[in-house]
Amino acid sequence: MPLALYDTADGVVRDVDTRGDEVGLYVCGITPYDSTHLGHAATYLTFDLVYRQLLANGHKVHYVQNITDVDDPLFERAERDGVDWRELGTSQIDLFRSDMEILSVIPPRDYIGAMEAVGEVVEMVQVLLDKGIAYPLVDASGACDIYAPISATEQFGYESNLDRATMEKYFAERGGDPDREGKRDPLDALLWRGHRDGEPAWDAPFGSGRPGWHIECSAIATNRLGQTFSIQGGGSDLAFPHHEFSAAHAEAAYDVERMAGHYVHTGMIALDGVKMSKSLGNLVFVHKLTEQGHEAGVIRLAVFSGHYRNDRDFSYGILDEAEARLARWRESLAGEVSEEEAVGVVDKLRAALANDLDTVTALQAVDDAAGDHDGIIARALDGLLGVQLR
Numbered sequence: 001m002p003l004a005l006y007d008t009a010d011g012v013v014r015d016v017d018t019r020g021d022e023v024g025l026y027v028c029g030i031t032p033y034d035s036t037h038l039g040h041a042a043t044y045l046t047f048d049l050v051y052r053q054l055l056a057n058g059h060k061v062h063y064v065q066n067i068t069d070v071d072d073p074l075f076e077r078a079e080r081d082g083v084d085w086r087e088l089g090t091s092q093i094d095l096f097r098s099d100m101e102i103l104s105v106i107p108p109r110d111y112i113g114a115m116e117a118v119g120e121v122v123e124m125v126q127v128l129l130d131k132g133i134a135y136p137l138v139d140a141s142g143a144c145d146i147y148a149p150i151s152a153t154e155q156f157g158y159e160s161n162l163d164r165a166t167m168e169k170y171f172a173e174r175g176g177d178p179d180r181e182g183k184r185d186p187l188d189a190l191l192w193r194g195h196r197d198g199e200p201a202w203d204a205p206f207g208s209g210r211p212g213w214h215i216e217c218s219a220i221a222t223n224r225l226g227q228t229f230s231i232q233g234g235g236s237d238l239a240f241p242h243h244e245f246s247a248a249h250a251e252a253a254y255d256v257e258r259m260a261g262h263y264v265h266t267g268m269i270a271l272d273g274v275k276m277s278k279s280l281g282n283l284v285f286v287h288k289l290t291e292q293g294h295e296a297g298v299i300r301l302a303v304f305s306g307h308y309r310n311d312r313d314f315s316y317g318i319l320d321e322a323e324a325r326l327a328r329w330r331e332s333l334a335g336e337v338s339e340e341e342a343v344g345v346v347d348k349l350r351a352a353l354a355n356d357l358d359t360v361t362a363l364q365a366v367d368d369a370a371g372d373h374d375g376i377i378a379r380a381l382d383g384l385l386g387v388q389l390r
Ligand code: 5CA
Pocket: 028, 029, 030, 031, 032, 038, 039, 040, 042, 043, 066, 067, 068, 217, 233, 234, 235, 236, 237, 238, 266, 267, 268, 269, 270, 275, 276, 277
C-alpha cells in the first residue's frame, strides 16, 4: 500500500515519490536549549510513522535530521544559566536522544549539528555569491552579513502559499529581521551572520561568522539526499519562513525547480488550549511522563489519538484514555480469532496509515479486534506504530 501524504505546497494528499534507490527523508531537528516537550515529541513521532510506513513498504530510506546547535536561543539560555553554550547543547542533545529512544523512535541515519556542517554552509553561500544572487550587508560595527533576496527564485512562495501580509507577520515572529536597514526587501533572509563580539564565529572567504538558520537545513539536507529529495518535514510553524527559504536557497544554488517532493507539516500541540512552547513555559516534558511511569506505548497512543495535521490539545485526560485503550487491547487481543480475521485487522491498520497517516482510523481498527492469531496484530502494532503489547 503506497504511502500518500498531504503536501503543503500543492495542498493535496498524494503518493510519496519512492522512485530511486532510496527515499530521502529530511526532518528539521531540535534547537537544543531546553528539554524535549510533548509538542516536539509529537512531531518526531509523526515522522517516525512515515519512516516505519516506508520501511514496511520495502523501501530503503535515507533519514536525515539536523540539530540547530548554533543559534541565539542557545546563547541566551547559556548566558542566563552561566553555562557554556556548547555544553548546554550537548547535554540537551543527549536528553533528546534518550527521550526519543524511550519512545521507540527509530533514529535517523544522519544526525548532523550546524557546527559540524559549517563548511557545507560556507560552500553553499559561496555558490550563491558567485552566481550573483546573494548580497553582503555591512553594519555600523563592520560586521558583514550575507543575505539572499526573495527574488532569487521565481517560484518563491509556492511552498507555504501565503499572502505577503501573512509572510511579513510570520517572518517577524519566527526569527526574521524585517527591520534590518539596507536589505533590498524586508523579507530577504540571512544566509551568514558576520562575527560580532561575544558570538562564536568560523572562517569563511566572505568574512568570519556563523550560519543562518534556513541554509543550515538546505545544506545538510541536499549534501546527503541530493539536490531534490522526497520529503521535507517539520511542525507547521516551520512552513514559513523556514521551509520556504530552505527550499528557495537550494533551488537558487542548484537551479532546480523544487527541493522536496512533499513538504509535510504537523499540527501544533497545545496544553489545555494554549500552544506548548518554550517561551510560554507551558510544557509537558517527555522525561517527566516516563518518570511518572507512563509507558512509551501509552504516550504514542495519546499522540496518535488525533490526526497529525490538526492542532490539538494534550491533557492528562488523553493520556489516561490511551492507557485504558492499551489495557483494553491487551485483553481483547488475548482472544482467539482466525488468521484471516487478524490479517483483516492489519490490512485496515495499514490502509489507514497509508492514507495520510490516518491514525484515528488505524487505532479504531485495533479497537474492533477480538483476538490476535499468532501475534499477527501485535507484530504490526510494534512495526508500524511502535506500540508494544507485551
Ligand atoms: N531547529 C529548528 C528546526 S531546523 C527548530 O524549529 N527547533 S525546535 O526545537 O524549535 O523545534 C523542533 C521541532 O518541533 C520543529 O519541527 C517544530 O515545528 C516542532 N514543534 C515545536 N513546538 C511544537 C508544538 N507545540 N507542537 C508540535 N510540534 C512542535
